[in-house]
Amino acid sequence: MSDVTTTDLYEVTMAMSYLREDMRAPATFSLFVRDLPPDRGFLVAAGLEAALDFLAGYRVRREDIQECADVLHRPVQELDPLLGLRFEGEVRAVPEGRLVFAGEPLLEVTAPLPQAQLVETYLLNQVCHQTVVASKAARCVxxxxxxxxxxxxxxxxxxxxxxxxxxxxxxxxxxxxxxxxxxxxxxxxxxxxxxxxxxxxxxxxxxxxxxxxxxxxxxxxxxxxxxxxxxxxxxxxxxxxxxxxxxxxxxxxxxxxxxxxxxxxxxxxxxxxxxxxxxxxxxxxxxxxxxxxxxxxxxxxxxxxxxxxxxVAADAPYLDAAYKLVAYDGRPVMKLSSAKVTAPGRKQVFRRPGRPDMIALAQEEAPDSAQPLLRTVMRGGRRTEPPDHWRDARERFREDLAGLPGPARRIRDPEPVRPERSLALEQLTASVRAGIRARLRPRQRVASAGTTVR
The missing domain is CATH 3.20.20.70 (Aldolase class I)
Known part of the structure; x- marks a missing residue:
């Protein structure tokens, strides 16, 4: 079984359409957890090493094209635009072992849109499974x-x-x-x-x-x-x-x-x-x-x-995680559907001593004494540094755990740390939301005018 075809079907169908429409501009996707599972005061970021191994080796081969064509019941020639596609993008991520909280990006992928879309399923699979098991194990410690x-x-x-x-x-x-x-x-x-x-x-x-x-x-x-x-x-x-x-x-x-x-x-x-x-x-x-x-x-x-x-992380075996488009071709985008609203734009998370983390825009300066959590781990489809070892991740875990507030460490009824958002991120979110609603209003009026009551 190929890692390339270890994906959801709609990743392939969307990528085929993007290529047909020549939509190859850079896209940024953010992978984050909406809410922590019950009885969790924190999560331990994990799965990044497996994700980077996957991305570094990603290449669509002839046998992958044949598998997709068979599943789609389409002539293999229709999938030829995917042949040879590699991951050539950038990844910014929270290193393994660091503690993370709801709403914070664990990683962000910036790559040509078809590439960034095709890798979604595998990245979610690795990061979600490993983060949930690491978090359960950490609570045992x-x-x-x-x-x-x-x-x-x-x-x-x-x-x-x-x-x-x-x-x-x-x-x-x-x-x-x-x-x-x-x-x-x-x-x-x-x-x-x-x-x-x-x-x-x-x-x-x-x-x-x-x-x-x-x-x-x-x-x-x-x-x-x-x-x-x-x-x-x-x-x-x-x-x-x-x-x-x-x-x-x-x-x-x-x-x-x-x-x-x-x-x-x-x-x-x-x-x-x-x-x-x-x-x-x-x-x-x-x-x-x-x-x-x-x-x-x-x-x-x-x-x-x-x-x-x-x-198997028996009491909380999955994460309410998402991999969402936050920018395309220089334009910040967001989702407005009920209970699943996303924040637009590339982001950074700043860890502040004695205060909750701050989720900010990637270009913002760090607040005083704050430490940025996301770092560039891949550029041009290549790792920027050697693979991380679990011993290094363990040291990061120990340092973060030492600074975790007592209520978040509790085994029963923990109180999770709730990150704050920067003013710039709040302003961008409001601006993008207003722009989307403004574009929707004329269409809604046209649709309303064309409605006939019988």
Whole structure:
């Protein structure tokens, strides 16, 4: 499957019409989130690296033309104007890892109109999916309050590629590791894993299973203790660990039941055996809400492994995002439909210490002490700098998180930061709106005059 044809049909039909009408002037599209999902005080910008890889390699080939012609039931010659089309535009974007809020452009694309239109679907797909998962993972880091969090999501994500992205995004916001071997190898993320219940069941008993596992794996080991009776499993694990004397780094994992109560009993058992340095790992349907409850209750859990609910962002699996035309051929444009009004013109977002962000026009000067968030990352269809690493994004995330107001950090009922708009942007919006309405009035009067009542 080609990345070029991984798109919505109307992108192709619009591009064909633009080319037929010779509408090739520069167009700017802005990708932004209208409203944050429920229970979100912020979003973490993500997906930009995948988007830039896509744009840098974008080229319409003969096989892409054939696929589109087959789907449209049109002669392939009618799509020939698309052949060889590349992305040759500019991208200004918020770097990955930065916190963003409703209404702020995550990226803006400026390119000849057919090019800028054709890439819409893929950009929305990558930026929306990765931003929503990164934001969910970031909330788990907040909820854990300094305790390590590990990604266990691969088996439940919506495809292997989504699992790779989830592992990367977890690392980007501060996860300590991933169970995903491919992600660990490809991205340099620490690998983390234990054993399944099937492993325990394959042996006559838990003690035999634990000893066998330890023989195969020198160094610290983690034993899964809830296959049969959790408290007995902890006692058996404590005996084996005491015999092994593997030192710091060993752990027991709880994967079901009342994790608060079970972790307290496990801690008491381990401490009584002199194993105060053996950690307790918790897993099993966890997300930021359950982690927050356990941390607030004082459960003696050292590591949280999160999977399904985080890898698919279960409580908020999508963003109300849009990719809208804001300027064409030097003319600012906007949409006026109810509840989906857009702001015209190329934009910049300024982060102001101690104050809400300001959404402004791209040409405006930065207010005192303000930092522009959107930077030019592609020009002429080429990256302006080497690909970003998730470790660099993680540093940006940590810096932004440190400055986030407390109410926006809350796991329950957060209060999102609401950006302000500059006076120049407000004035341009009012001017463009008035111009559109002025153009519509004569047509409305003509239509009204031609109406016949029967």
């Amino acid at each position: 907040l909820a854990a309050a300094g305790r390590p969090v590990v990604d266990f999501s691969l088996r439940r994500t919506h495809g292997p590629w989504a699992g790779l992205q989830a592992a990367r995004l977890g690392a980007l916001v501060g996860f300590a590791g991933t169970s995903n071997v491919s992600a660990a190898a490809a991205l340099g993320i620490p690998a983390s894993g234990t054993m399944a219940h099937s492993y325990i069941e394959a042996f006559p008993g838990e003690e035999e299973a634990f000893h066998a596992f330890a023989r195969a794996h020198p160094g610290p080991v983690t034993f899964l203790v809830d296959t049969y009776d959790t408290e007995e499993g902890v006692r058996i694990a404590a005996r084996v660990l005491a015999d092994l004397r593997r030192g710091p780094g060993c752990a027991v994992r709880l994967d079901s039941g009342d994790l608060d109560t079970l972790s307290r009993r496990a801690r008491a058992t381990l401490d009584a055996a002199g194993l105060t340095d053996v950690r307790i790992v918790a897993s099993g349907g966890l997300d930021e809400y359950s982690v927050d409850r356990l941390v607030r209750a004082g459960a003696p859990i050292d590591v949280y492994a999160v999977g399904t609910r985080v890898g």
